[in-house]
Amino acid sequence: MAFQHLSISDLKSMLETQTVSIVDIRDQQSFMAGHIENAIHLHQENMDEVLLTLDMDQPLVVCCYHGNSSQGAADFLNDKGFDDTYSLAGGYVAWAAE
Numbered sequence: 001m002a003f004q005h006l007s008i009s010d011l012k013s014m015l016e017t018q019t020v021s022i023v024d025i026r027d028q029q030s031f032m033a034g035h036i037e038n039a040i041h042l043h044q045e046n047m048d049e050v051l052l053t054l055d056m057d058q059p060l061v062v063c064c065y066h067g068n069s070s071q072g073a074a075d076f077l078n079d080k081g082f083d084d085t086y087s088l089a090g091g092y093v094a095w096a097a098e
Contacts, residue, residue, distance in 0.1 A: 003074035006061060006086035008094050014059060021054050024063045025073050026092060036063060036095055042073075051080060059084040067091040 006014075014020050023042035024035050031041045042050050042062075054060065060082045064070040067089045074087040088095065 001078070001083060003062075003071070003078045003085040003087055005067075005071075005089045007089050008098050011061060011086075011088060011095075012098075014061075018059065019055075020059045020061055022061045022063060023050065023054075023073075023077075024092065025069060026063075026065055030065070030092075034096060035092065039063060051077075054082070056082055057084075059086065061086045061088055063088045063095070064091045066093055 011020070022036050022039040024031050024039040025042050028041065028043070035041070040050055060077060062070040062074040062077065062085070064073070067087060068091070070087040070091060074085045078085040
């Protein structure tokens with residue numbers, strides 16, 4: 001099954017009812033300036049390490065700036081064996097605007 005698009009409101013609902021892994025693929029400076037609580041900064045240098053620590057049975061949400069780059073990353077992670085994978089529609093910009 002391919003990744004799915006996830007709205008901000010749906011993510012908020014998920015976070016209230018279950019454990020969700022969130023990875024943020026934006027650059028380091030943007031991540032440090034603000035990110036979704038408990039999000040993990042995922043980048044090329046730490047990818048192998050992070051993938052080993054994530055629970056493949058939990059929903060995995062990928063966040064980028066506007067919800068575009070996260071689609072490719074979510075597809076990649078889905079191919080790596082994460083079955084319940086989402087791209088956050090609107091990205092961090094939409095999350096921060098809520």
